Amino acid sequence: MGLTTYVEAIREGIREEMSTDERVFVLGEDVAVYGGAFKVTAGMLEEFGENRVIDTPISESGIVATAIGAAMMGMRPVAEMQFADFISCAFDQITNFAAKCRYRWGAGVPIVVRGPSGGGIHGGPFHSQNPEMYFVHTPGLKVVCPATAYDAKGLIKAAIRDPDPVIFFEHKFLYRRVKEELPGADYVVPLGEAEVRRAGSDISVITYGAMVFRALDAAKELEREGIDLEVIDLRSLLPWDRHTVLESVKKTNKVILLHEATRTGGFAGELAAVIAEEAFEHLDGPIRRITAPDTPVPYSPPMEEFFLPQVSDVVRVARELNDY
Amino acid sequence: MGLTTYVEAIREGIREEMSTDERVFVLGEDVAVYGGAFKVTAGMLEEFGENRVIDTPISESGIVATAIGAAMMGMRPVAEMQFADFISCAFDQITNFAAKCRYRWGAGVPIVVRGPSGGGIHGGPFHSQNPEMYFVHTPGLKVVCPATAYDAKGLIKAAIRDPDPVIFFEHKFLYRRVKEELPGADYVVPLGEAEVRRAGSDISVITYGAMVFRALDAAKELEREGIDLEVIDLRSLLPWDRHTVLESVKKTNKVILLHEATRTGGFAGELAAVIAEEAFEHLDGPIRRITAPDTPVPYSPPMEEFFLPQVSDVVRVARELNDY
Amino acid sequence: MLYYMKLTRELEDRIERKLYRQGKILGGVYVGRGQEAITVGACMDLDGNDAICVSHRDMAAFLMRGVTPRQILAQYMGRKTGLTRGKDGNMHMGSLDHNLIAFISMLGDSIPIAAGVGLSYRLRGMKQVTVCFFGDGASSRGDWHEGLNMASVLKCPVVYVCNNNQYAYSTPLEQQMAVENVADRASAYGMPGDIVDGNDVVAVWQAVNRAVERARGGGGPSMVECKSFRMTGHSAHDDARYVPKELFEYWEKRDPITRLETSMRDLGDLTENKLAEMNGRVVAEVDEAVELADNDPYPDPEDCLTGVYFEG
Amino acid sequence: MLYYMKLTRELEDRIERKLYRQGKILGGVYVGRGQEAITVGACMDLDGNDAICVSHRDMAAFLMRGVTPRQILAQYMGRKTGLTRGKDGNMHMGSLDHNLIAFISMLGDSIPIAAGVGLSYRLRGMKQVTVCFFGDGASSRGDWHEGLNMASVLKCPVVYVCNNNQYAYSTPLEQQMAVENVADRASAYGMPGDIVDGNDVVAVWQAVNRAVERARGGGGPSMVECKSFRMTGHSAHDDARYVPKELFEYWEKRDPITRLETSMRDLGDLTENKLAEMNGRVVAEVDEAVELADNDPYPDPEDCLTGVYFEG
Ligand SMILES: Cc1ncc(C[n+]2csc(CCOP(=O)(O)OP(=O)(O)O)c2C)c(N)n1
Numbered sequence A, B: 001m002g003l004t005t006y007v008e009a010i011r012e013g014i015r016e017e018m019s020t021d022e023r024v025f026v027l028g029e030d031v032a033v034y035g036g037a038f039k040v041t042a043g044m045l046e047e048f049g050e051n052r053v054i055d056t057p058i059s060e061s062g063i064v065a066t067a068i069g070a071a072m073m074g075m076r077p078v079a080e081m082q083f084a085d086f087i088s089c090a091f092d093q094i095t096n097f098a099a100k101c102r103y104r105w106g107a108g109v110p111i112v113v114r115g116p117s118g119g120g121i122h123g124g125p126f127h128s129q130n131p132e133m134y135f136v137h138t139p140g141l142k143v144v145c146p147a148t149a150y151d152a153k154g155l156i157k158a159a160i161r162d163p164d165p166v167i168f169f170e171h172k173f174l175y176r177r178v179k180e181e182l183p184g185a186d187y188v189v190p191l192g193e194a195e196v197r198r199a200g201s202d203i204s205v206i207t208y209g210a211m212v213f214r215a216l217d218a219a220k221e222l223e224r225e226g227i228d229l230e231v232i233d234l235r236s237l238l239p240w241d242r243h244t245v246l247e248s249v250k251k252t253n254k255v256i257l258l259h260e261a262t263r264t265g266g267f268a269g270e271l272a273a274v275i276a277e278e279a280f281e282h283l284d285g286p287i288r289r290i291t292a293p294d295t296p297v298p299y300s301p302p303m304e305e306f307f308l309p310q311v312s313d314v315v316r317v318a319r320e321l322n323d324y
Numbered sequence C, D: 001m002l003y004y005m006k007l008t009r010e011l012e013d014r015i016e017r018k019l020y021r022q023g024k025i026l027g028g029v030y031v032g033r034g035q036e037a038i039t040v041g042a043c044m045d046l047d048g049n050d051a052i053c054v055s056h057r058d059m060a061a062f063l064m065r066g067v068t069p070r071q072i073l074a075q076y077m078g079r080k081t082g083l084t085r086g087k088d089g090n091m092h093m094g095s096l097d098h099n100l101i102a103f104i105s106m107l108g109d110s111i112p113i114a115a116g117v118g119l120s121y122r123l124r125g126m127k128q129v130t131v132c133f134f135g136d137g138a139s140s141r142g143d144w145h146e147g148l149n150m151a152s153v154l155k156c157p158v159v160y161v162c163n164n165n166q167y168a169y170s171t172p173l174e175q176q177m178a179v180e181n182v183a184d185r186a187s188a189y190g191m192p193g194d195i196v197d198g199n200d201v202v203a204v205w206q207a208v209n210r211a212v213e214r215a216r217g218g219g220g221p222s223m224v225e226c227k228s229f230r231m232t233g234h235s236a237h238d239d240a241r242y243v244p245k246e247l248f249e250y251w252e253k254r255d256p257i258t259r260l261e262t263s264m265r266d267l268g269d270l271t272e273n274k275l276a277e278m279n280g281r282v283v284a285e286v287d288e289a290v291e292l293a294d295n296d297p298y299p300d301p302e303d304c305l306t307g308v309y310f311e312g
């Protein structure tokens, strides 16, 4: 078998679920005839027909709400946001309708809202955002941020099968840059389980999405200096895998929290709070955060590069922490 | 002079700014003829006329956007959300339009978006939310959560004078329950400054909004046991007062982070991250969080009481931490 | 029809004028006094498999689908036996078993939700439709627009029923919209927009029925605007002093229940005996329900932690 | 008019067909090829104090307000000398000095923003108006509805100009709305909705002018729908293979620049000399601007940390 890219993996995952479960359908802007702005749904119209691959007007809130209505009636809609940035327009329906139905009156809302997030492609302030925290702070939702093609496929399948609303952030920088050989057989990656991407003994780097690769590159670089990073890919942010994180911290005793989203109110805060509460005695140094700064995502290449956490940032902070 | 309630203090603050600055105007649902659902704007229509106190259709996004447009042209709009919960409908305009204009092209957006937040009045899932974190995670905004009448007035005045967009969360539980004597003269409370509500030596309780009073009540109770709490009222969450918080932690060496918003992704995470990074060596115990659990706000009184952090929770955790 | 209108009236009166004032119901209370003909007329002929997307003045829909007055009162009183088990209050309730879709406070949000409900029927070739209620005020919301547009473009079998009670809280129609009728907006979505006397239950029933048949036959969504009046304040705490007295007087004379009684009497369909019997039955039912619900248990405090996610 | 249409065309062609392909412009590039008459006609007679709320195919508005081709190119190339100093890209720019209000990507968001701009004029008794551009696709957004409703209820002096280029990305009109014209929706807000040939710059100019005078005179907002066609893909990476070739051919014959040239020639307003001179000037201007902008500096990386808040 050949290599499958991250974007193909998602496409395959959706296709497989559509093939085996006729409740699954896809809706969004330009998903049918065009196959999606990033071609995630390419070929699906031809394969499944216009009742299962639906082009909609430009109405993010309406798209999500339509998905919710259909989901309550037993369907399994997969709604695309053309860019994850535009999920802001559907914020109310996601956080107030979808997230709270089950709690309030027991109505399950098995929707998936998916879309490309993240920077590194010079998209500027409205085509590069990482909006995950807005949803991580909303009980009733699940939030997923895959980094590898294997996980992207396994997680989208798990998300579609999940009985609750799942917000699925694809990292557009990875769409065509990440590829690997995937198993032929059906598999899922359960929501809420982290993966140790690299075992190490000195410092735990806890991260997700495109930053996983920055952490791994830094680990490679630091290896030569004898600094041994453990890299944990959270994969799911809500729920997230406390066990794997805390075990790692208890082993290495030093922590770097790394994400591409902006700093204040980012996921690193949640991690820091849990670690500082539940693994306090195991900490041999301050918890260090490496994140984007608190600004919109700038467009111009030199600024965007400065904005995004780089391998060199991880290397520098790891050295400091190692010397602590 | 008599006592001024929290709600009156906000009204006075807005009125004073309207009197001295003709660029200031108020808009929102039922703010004019009715004087606002909570009567914050009562009497303003009569005093300032219909060009400065404007009833709008039910269009939270439209209200905020209208305010933004007018603000860019030099006005100082104060937009009311009838309940802070409905700010979800204006999320996109706030986080993408208002927050990013200055950064992108230097256009200041001096709006205030204000509304009643918080629980304790049996409002259920849609009339009790604490949505502050959605905005704290958005660079370009400022976020304010006053606890006292003095601060409510001083902060709303500062917010109106501020050149940037300010999201102003009033706690509806405090509207008529909190009162105090206010200075006659004009004053503001600067954004971004915390206040030590009670100096203490054993444990720092860092909190804001209605929870300030829970912390103070707990402090009173614990005093008898010889546990001396320091209670810090953040007042502003974005920007927030790192200096006061870190000084307090360096003094007491133990920390409780307390808020009414739900736990995961709440402000306590941000505080924990900064403390665990910048005051790590000063910590003599785990950082403890006391927050609402990760659920929507339940309606039924016994459940809502259980949901909201109580004085007894602070007392219990403080004792545990004291014994640590 | 008369029975459900009366039962709704009595139950809501009890809630607003008694239990709320006694402090037995906390938080906001919204009733549909004077607007009962809209919900009853619209739901009249629906199949039990048709979904109803209620709004905040549609209690009748619950009663007509067989939710008991006791369950409704328990809901309002925050008891475990309410449809939301105390998790939510008042009209914020629903039941998939009864094809009743709970609304959320954010007005207008149900409009695209109903499109999705309808879409699910169309995609599966089912003959069901959904009726979705909204107020004049909700028609200013963006989601209202997105929902109607979505329903029309995707040809969803939905009937949108507007309760135009002339006010949104304190705000009269002319400060909400620059058109005379909410139904004037239906043409923006290429759908029919009927206008009927919302205090005439038969007129509502007939108009909605036509729209339902149209939707069921694959003709897509429609709108029916029912002109009525909110004979109360916005909610139980509001004395509505901003409403000119004459308006209340004008509409009081057009009370939908009195009107139905009169016309049934005229048609010989209603004897004084039958009426007295019905009145008595309604009061007794509500009396009993209050008694029962008031003795229903509150949820356990820790119950608030459950049910956020699927629990198997 | 002809000059600005030509300058826009040349500048956009250079951006889309040359600089983008050379990799000198990164990210998305949207141009208004074939739709130049809309922006030019609409902005023609505006006062410099009138605000313009642009959308993503309105480069002409910048040129007409005196923003230089070099500044625009620098913007597209992420240079420090662009209107956003590299913070944002392509058409995501604005300048309060020129009363040009930058749009954000979220389509439709500018509609209520324009209401606010207009409201600020009305409240202060100023005679200014604002013109706000949007596409057919944007009219499906909730904010579009809220904004038009707000503008009409609050009687804001705004002229909403629709660039109906028949497609939203790959999605043709009939999959976006169940009505024939975007202007059919104006009546839902009690405002006039004119429809004009968007490739006829004079027609656009006259219709918008009428609406501007109306707004300036206190008559409130209006809508003008300009029928045109997107003579490109949605953005520079899109080959538009979903658009039937015949449509391109049909509209190519109606090119707004050619049409204006022809009619000016017919009227004797344009000699071949003058035309050649203008063509030469436009090319030279753009050549020079490319040269200059390409030598403009990039912002310093750390500049990205500045300007989030007021800095005094
Ligand atoms: C998005 C949103 N904004 C504000 C409110 C507060 N609110 C509740 S009901 C109401 C008035 C509703 O008017 P209408 O839709 O006409 O229904 P009515 O109450 O008149 O039946 C308002 C403003 C809300 N529930 N949702």
Ligand SMILES: Cc1ncc(C[n+]2csc(CCOP(=O)(O)OP(=O)(O)O)c2C)c(N)n1
Residues within 6 Å of the ligand: A029, A058, A059, A060, A082, A086, A089, D057, D105, D106, D107, D134, D135, D136, D137, D138, D139, D141, D163, D165, D167, D168, D169, D230, D234
């Ligand atoms: C809220 C939102 N959703 C999706 C997009 C992605 N998008 C950018 S332009 C476009 C098509 C716009 O169509 P239209 O409004 O007709 O303008 P046109 O591009 O045809 O000029 C889409 C879907 C967006 N920018 N904003």
Ligand SMILES: [Mg+2]
Residues within 6 Å of the ligand: C135, C136, C137, C163, C164, C165, C166, C167, C168, C169
């Ligand atoms: Mg109403």
Ligand SMILES: [Mg+2]
Residues within 6 Å of the ligand: D135, D136, D137, D163, D164, D165, D166, D167, D168, D169
């Ligand atoms: Mg278009």
